[in-house]
Amino acid sequence: MSDDSSSPVELTRRRALGGIAMIGAASSAAGAGTMALFSDEETSGNNTVQAGTLDLSVNGDGSNAVIDVSNVVPDESGEDSTTLTNAGTLPGYLAFGITGFRTPENGVNDPESESPHEDDPEGSSSGGSHTGELAQSLELRTELVVGGETHQYLVGHEPVDGDDGFVLASNLSLGPYDIDELELSPGQSVDFVTDYRVLNAGNEIQSDSVEIEAEFGLTQEPDQITLPEQRDVPATAVGASDDQKNAGVEFEYANSFDQSLTINNVHVQPDDTDLTLVSDRNGGTDYESFTFNADLHVETPSGDANGWVDGGSDQFQVPGWIDLDSDGYNDAADQEAVLSADGTAIINLYAFRNGSGNKEEMSGNRVSVTLDVTLADGTDTFVPLVMTPD
Incomplete structure (x- = not known):
């Protein structure tokens, strides 16, 4: 493969959803019989009841990219990680889903057009939003890590004998993903860790990309919302x-x-x-x-x-x-x-x-x-x- 290949992989957060938890106060009184009671009244001013907040931050809001990998080449492997933080004042449950993905061709150069696995003709304007070949060779495995230990695998699964848990990007499932009631306390963070590798690829992946759109949410109760909203x-x-x-x-x-x-x-x-x-x-x-x-x-x-x-x-x-x-x-x-x-x-x-x-x-x-x-x-x-x- 020539050195000018460039194949970005990106998973972005389209939307982070938050909720407001309402806080109320209740009082009760009871009396019986005909007894005379002493009483007193006092006035208390400047009382404030404030609603708590749920605020999900991705990478400290510096970037909404959950996976951001560029210039991958055949036989390359690596890891990318991002941090999700409950930046609010209330505990919240994490929700996650994949809305969709695209696999753009991004044009075809000379070495790419000569590959026997290239499906698009030569030309800088050739190819559509789902015609790139990178997704057929890019394998992914993602996990949520809390306190340095795996909470749950989302894309792919935990490695077992004879199966390392990777899935092809072209086979990603769209829609909501179940998260095992992962509750984040105020200020608590979870790492979204992605392992990736490119296998069985040649010049056909030059300049191709994979763009995945995901949604994260933080809710007061588990299963309160479904992401994406189908x-x-x-x-x-x-x-x-x-x-x-x-x-x-x-x-x-x-x-x-x-x-x-x-x-x-x-x-x-x-x-x-x-x-x-x-x-x-x-x-x-x-x-x-x-x-x-x-x-x-x-x-x-x-x-x-x-x-x-x-x-x-x-x-x-x-x-x-x-x-x-x-x-x-x-x-x-x-x-x-x-x-x-x-x-x-x-x-x-x-x-x-x-x-x-x-x-x-x-x-x-x-x-x-x-x-x-x-x-x-x-x-x-x-x-x-x-x-x-x-």
Whole structure:
């Protein structure tokens, strides 16, 4: 690999949530019989009751980067650590979740374009927000450390015989993570420690990056909030007319922003780990017709732009991103969706399959779907959704 490679890895805190605990006072009195009692009255002034605070600080608020690693190269490994501190006056419970991630290509130089594992053409403007190869070689393992001892592993797991607990960045789970009731006293800190390594990589990772967005919160009670805040949307299990199983999922997304947006990419994450593919098998000799003749279709109201991606005989791995702008073919079988400020889109995913390629019934199968969108003002953001199809 040439010396000019640069592959930053960054995990940022999108939002730190705090709460205010209300403090009250109660009094009681009791009397009985006809006894005469002595009494006295005094006045006490300038009394103050102040609400306590919960205030989560990341790196002393000097930076919101939880993981910040740059210029990684093949076969490199290392550790990065950040400190989370309860800077308030009340104890609080920590909450954590991963909102989404991107794997930008950041252009392709000459050595990168010549790699047999490079999927994008040569050119400084080539590649999209989920087309870089670094995530396929970057492995992560994160833990919360309190008082120098591991409290809990969040990404990956504790090393055991034959398994060191690392997971590929491309396989990160989105959504809330359970933390075992980690309570931070006022002034107490916890270290968020990440081990990373880059394995089985070559020139294809040059300039690629991995950008992960996470949320931390501090609450008065455990499980008081769920991060990220996933919107629960109604969904239906659907299929082609001759399907014995309704292996697809149809759901609605109502634009909650005050401006139009473009749906660029969709992350699909079934709870059932046996489901590993989304594909309509449209192409070759294994043709299966569906309503929209596409693996992913976004139907928008009149005046907006529909979106779709049809991988032909290809298939999309899940959990994973489906890019509406590129299915790997130079044709018209892909298009990003544009949704107006008050618009509602109908989104179809077809069909969910197991590792053998067989379709699975999706009724009652919970699925998390994250939309990677660009607002009209240029802001990029994630929209986490969750659904259990009827």
